[in-house]
Amino acid sequence: MTVFLQGVYEGIINGSILALIAMGIALVWGVMNILSFSQGEFLMLGMFVSYYANRYLGLDPIVAMPLSAGALFLLGIVIYKLIISRALRGPILSQRLITFALSMVLVYSAQMFFGAEYKQLVNPVIFSGTIDLGFITIAKQKLVPFILALLVAGLLFLFLNRTRMGKAIQATSMDRYAAGLVGINPDRSYTIAFAMASAVAGAAGCALTYYYYMFPNVGATFQLWGFIAVAMGGFGSVTGAFLSGLVMGLADTLTGLYVNTAIKYIGVCVVFLVTVSFRPKGIFGK
Amino acid sequence: MKKLSYKKLLLCAGILVILIVLPLIFNTAFSHHIMTMMCIWALLGMGWNFIGGYAGQISNGHAIYYAFGAYTNAMLLQWFNLSPWIAMWIGCLLSAGIAFLIGKGLLRFRGHVFAIATMAVAECVRLIFINTKAIGGATGVYIFNAELDPALYMQFTDTKTYVYLYMAFVVAVLLFVRWLNTTKFCYYLRAINGNETAAESAGINAANYKLWAYMLSAAIVSLAGSLYMQFMRYTDPSMILTSNISMMIVLVTVMGGVGTVYGPLIGAIVLTYISEYTRVYLSHYNGLDMVIYGVLVILIVLFIPDGLISIPGRIRKHREHKAAVKEAPAK
Amino acid sequence: MLKVEHVQTGYDGVPVVHDASLQVNQGTIVALVGSNGSGKTSLLRAITGTLPVMRGNITYKGQSIVGMKSYKLLDMGISMVPEGRHLFGKMSVRDNLMMGAYTVRDKAEIEKRLRFVFQLLPRVEERQKQQADTLSGGEQQMVAIARGLMASPELLILDEPSLGLMPKLVTEIFEFIRRIKDAGVTIIIVEQNAMATLEMSDYAYVMQNGETILEGTGQDLLADEQVKKAYLGG
Numbered sequence: 001m002t003v004f005l006q007g008v009y010e011g012i013i014n015g016s017i018l019a020l021i022a023m024g025i026a027l028v029w030g031v032m033n034i035l036s037f038s039q040g041e042f043l044m045l046g047m048f049v050s051y052y053a054n055r056y057l058g059l060d061p062i063v064a065m066p067l068s069a070g071a072l073f074l075l076g077i078v079i080y081k082l083i084i085s086r087a088l089r090g091p092i093l094s095q096r097l098i099t100f101a102l103s104m105v106l107v108y109s110a111q112m113f114f115g116a117e118y119k120q121l122v123n124p125v126i127f128s129g130t131i132d133l134g135f136i137t138i139a140k141q142k143l144v145p146f147i148l149a150l151l152v153a154g155l156l157f158l159f160l161n162r163t164r165m166g167k168a169i170q171a172t173s174m175d176r177y178a179a180g181l182v183g184i185n186p187d188r189s190y191t192i193a194f195a196m197a198s199a200v201a202g203a204a205g206c207a208l209t210y211y212y213y214m215f216p217n218v219g220a221t222f223q224l225w226g227f228i229a230v231a232m233g234g235f236g237s238v239t240g241a242f243l244s245g246l247v248m249g250l251a252d253t254l255t256g257l258y259v260n261t262a263i264k265y266i267g268v269c270v271v272f273l274v275t276v277s278f279r280p281k282g283i284f285g286k
Numbered sequence: 287m288k289k290l291s292y293k294k295l296l297l298c299a300g301i302l303v304i305l306i307v308l309p310l311i312f313n314t315a316f317s318h319h320i321m322t323m324m325c326i327w328a329l330l331g332m333g334w335n336f337i338g339g340y341a342g343q344i345s346n347g348h349a350i351y352y353a354f355g356a357y358t359n360a361m362l363l364q365w366f367n368l369s370p371w372i373a374m375w376i377g378c379l380l381s382a383g384i385a386f387l388i389g390k391g392l393l394r395f396r397g398h399v400f401a402i403a404t405m406a407v408a409e410c411v412r413l414i415f416i417n418t419k420a421i422g423g424a425t426g427v428y429i430f431n432a433e434l435d436p437a438l439y440m441q442f443t444d445t446k447t448y449v450y451l452y453m454a455f456v457v458a459v460l461l462f463v464r465w466l467n468t469t470k471f472c473y474y475l476r477a478i479n480g481n482e483t484a485a486e487s488a489g490i491n492a493a494n495y496k497l498w499a500y501m502l503s504a505a506i507v508s509l510a511g512s513l514y515m516q517f518m519r520y521t522d523p524s525m526i527l528t529s530n531i532s533m534m535i536v537l538v539t540v541m542g543g544v545g546t547v548y549g550p551l552i553g554a555i556v557l558t559y560i561s562e563y564t565r566v567y568l569s570h571y572n573g574l575d576m577v578i579y580g581v582l583v584i585l586i587v588l589f590i591p592d593g594l595i596s597i598p599g600r601i602r603k604h605r606e607h608k609a610a611v612k613e614a615p616a617k
Numbered sequence: 618m619l620k621v622e623h624v625q626t627g628y629d630g631v632p633v634v635h636d637a638s639l640q641v642n643q644g645t646i647v648a649l650v651g652s653n654g655s656g657k658t659s660l661l662r663a664i665t666g667t668l669p670v671m672r673g674n675i676t677y678k679g680q681s682i683v684g685m686k687s688y689k690l691l692d693m694g695i696s697m698v699p700e701g702r703h704l705f706g707k708m709s710v711r712d713n714l715m716m717g718a719y720t721v722r723d724k725a726e727i728e729k730r731l732r733f734v735f736q737l738l739p740r741v742e743e744r745q746k747q748q749a750d751t752l753s754g755g756e757q758q759m760v761a762i763a764r765g766l767m768a769s770p771e772l773l774i775l776d777e778p779s780l781g782l783m784p785k786l787v788t789e790i791f792e793f794i795r796r797i798k799d800a801g802v803t804i805i806i807v808e809q810n811a812m813a814t815l816e817m818s819d820y821a822y823v824m825q826n827g828e829t830i831l832e833g834t835g836q837d838l839l840a841d842e843q844v845k846k847a848y849l850g851g
Contacts, residue, residue: 029398033398035398035401035402083584083588086588087587087588090587090588090591091591092397093338093344093536093540093544094540094587094588094591096344096401097533097536097537097540097583097587098583098584098587098588100533100537101537101580101581101583101584101587102580102584104530104576104577104579104580104583105576105577105580105581105584107576108573108574108575108576108577108580109573109577111572111573112572112573112574112577115572116572116573164719167708167712167715167716168716168719170705170707170708171705171708171716174705174706174707174708175703175704175705175706177699177703178699178703178704178705179705179716180687181665181687181696181697181699181703182687182691182716182717182719182720182764182768183687183688183691183719183720183768184688184716184719185688216573220529224405224406224409224529227402227405227406228402228406231398231399231402231403260417261413261417262410262413262414262416262417265409265410265413266410266413266414268406269406269407269409269410272403272406273391273392273403273406276395276399276403277394280395280399607629607630610630610631
């Protein structure tokens with residue numbers, strides 16, 4: 001029983017990272033209808049920011065988080081303005097290939113600058129040790145992703161639904177032409193949406209460094225699972241992506257307790273395909 | 287038989303001469319390697335083009351069939367000592383069969399969801415391959431055997447032979463594609479791609495045609511996989527079943543010109559050239575080659591979205607357009 | 618107020634409108650009628666900056682507005698209600714209206730405008746909590762016009778407001794348009810439905826093949842033989 005509960009706990013943590021990536025993908029997908037293959041790479045970059053902040057400045061990842069989010073926000077703006085905005089004018093197929101090529105550039109640039117070896121945090125961090133609740137043990141560090149995911153989900157929801165800019169972004173995603181007519185700058189909406197997605201991934205990366213190795217290609221698995229989570233949860237729905245990510249993380253860890261990776265993955269795929277067969281727009285899809 | 291005009295005959299002869307002479311002029315093993323890979327990627331592109339280009343369903347998981355083609359060759363050789371000349375066709379059939387199953391399940395989805403579904407399935411297959419010891423698991427398969435008859439078992443010592451043989455395959459498939467392009471099959475596919483509901487109301491069973499296109503694309507990609515296996519003589523899931531490979535198959539076609547007959551060929555030539563040269567001359571900078579590759583891809587896809595094959599057409603249109611604008615004010 | 622002088626516009630360098638001229642005086646309803654493909658919508662797009670002006674000039678209160686972006690036009694007091702409504706479907710009616718006043722930061726001002734719009738179009742107030750794409754065609758059109766009014770424009774441009782609506786609804790919408798004019802807003806209305814539009818307009822222009830071929834008061838044109846034959850069924 002304890003194994004199961006521990007699995008639930010681990011699954012939620014795992015799911016939190018997925019949820020964070022999925023929310024970024026959902027945001028970009030919902031607003032610009034683009035499948036961003038680079039979200040996983042933004043996660044990876046966030047991890048590296050955290051690593052180097054820790055190594056050279058002795059910063060705890062949680063302190064580095066705003067730094068990472070900020071840096072990736074800026075990077076997101078640059079990438080949007082230089083590449084994505086141009087890509088959006090072309091066919092959808094090209095858009096996907098461009099984000100794919102972009103992810104390649106990011107991964108191998110990281111390899112060039114940071115090296116391909118696996119890295120781990122070197123300097124000690126504030127959050128260490130565990131809380132023993134008797135039936136499960138909670139590593140303090142691992143709470144960070146979960147709290148972050150909740151925070152981000154809440155903030156994004158408030159932003160998109162209660163702020164002027166957030167509503168403008170939603171309006172732009174519903175009808176770009178009309179948004180322009182009422183004075184919204186559609187390009188600005190897209191830029192902010194994209195930059196926010198990359199910032200979220202960056203923050204997620206920081207949270208991940210507590211207990212995960214970092215290497216240039218770390219984003220790849222999370223990326224694919226993120227896509228699946230979003231497709232299941234409903235594209236365009238950030239809350240759907242959040243919930244879906246958590247559920248997938250849970251399913252992943254729990255089934256991983258009993259079956260090996262391949263079967264587990266196939267199981268997830270089957271669930272995914274079945275869900276999308278019945279609800280093509282995902283569970284919460286618009 | 288079609289009557290061949292004198293001009294066409296001359297053109298064909300000219301191309302034939304170039305193809306024969308090319309491997310002789312660039313006579314290094316490396317050049318032959320590049321030419322062989324160009325042929326393989328051309329086949330991959332031409333295959334994928336049927337489902338991605340003509341039928342408009344963007345599959346991001348074609349590495350599955352690439353792997354099946356390669357592994358069929360390898361395993362049939364290992365288990366039954368079967369010559370690849372036969373094994374490759376078995377591989378095609380097997381891949382088409384698997385494509386039937388996968389296609390039935392997935393082709394109901396469109397756009398982004400289809401793309402994600404194909405990626406997910408491809409990843410499943412990759413994990414299955416890694417976990418199946420019988421076919422080598424993560425360590426892969428290795429078929430080099432110096433004692434086998436080179437001709438019978440397609441393990442040539444002279445790299446030139448590979449080049450000529452694979453060129454022949456490419457030409458054959460290209461002619462096949464050209465012919466298919468004129469048939470009702472492709473015509474219907476284009477109609478479905480343009481507007482599926484309209485095509486259906488005209489009586490075309492879209493689901494069937496898309497399934498056929500998907501199976502055909504799987505078979506051709508599988509063929510490429512078989513040829514790849516014979517050339518490299520070794521492969522493992524991390525080389526042949528990654529999402530990178532699947533995406534590159536898409537890339538080759540799109541960069542050349544998706545939905546066109548010659549596009550994938552051009553895309554294959556240019557892309558292989560770029561990737562091989564950057565790999566050899568820049569790889570000691572620990573990944574710089576891939577960075578350059580990625581940047582070049584971004585630039586080409588951004589600025590030439592219809593593919594390289596559209597360049598002569600665009601130049602012509604630009605000139606015509608300038609003339610039209612000059613005439614208009616005369617109204 | 619608005620002067621369009623010998624404008625030529627089109628897509629990708631190929632002109633669709635060759636020579637169009639019109640003038641809109643303050644406080645009037647000016648109609649632009651013509652059959653499908655005559656270039657009416659393209660001319661509107663040229664006025665609102667979506668299409669490039671290849672020749673000619675467009676001035677508003679003496680100032681050239683050629684190529685101005687939407688938010689600048691809104692600042693100047695020009696608001697457009699596009700063909701096909703283009704509502705933000707998943708948002709509530711109220712949110713749609715709030716979006717209409719996007720460029721305004723002052724909450725009090727926005728409330729004032731909301732009340733003004735509700736007073737003019739009570740049906741919109743009734744439906745304000747409803748999701749926009751659940752409304753009927755006529756109600757959606759009213760919301761679209763209301764949204765355009767939220768920008769508190771001096772000049773309101775309506776592109777085919779009666780498109781796809783039942784005749785009874787068309788009468789209702791046109792009644793509202795008259796009320797808007799009475800409230801002091803100058804209106805340009807582009808329509809295929811010539812008869813009802815001409816009846817309501819102070820002045821009108823007829824477009825054909827990309828040119829403004831005829832002009833006159835609404836009543837004059839209603840009586841005109843050419844117009845009668847071409848657009849009013851003889």
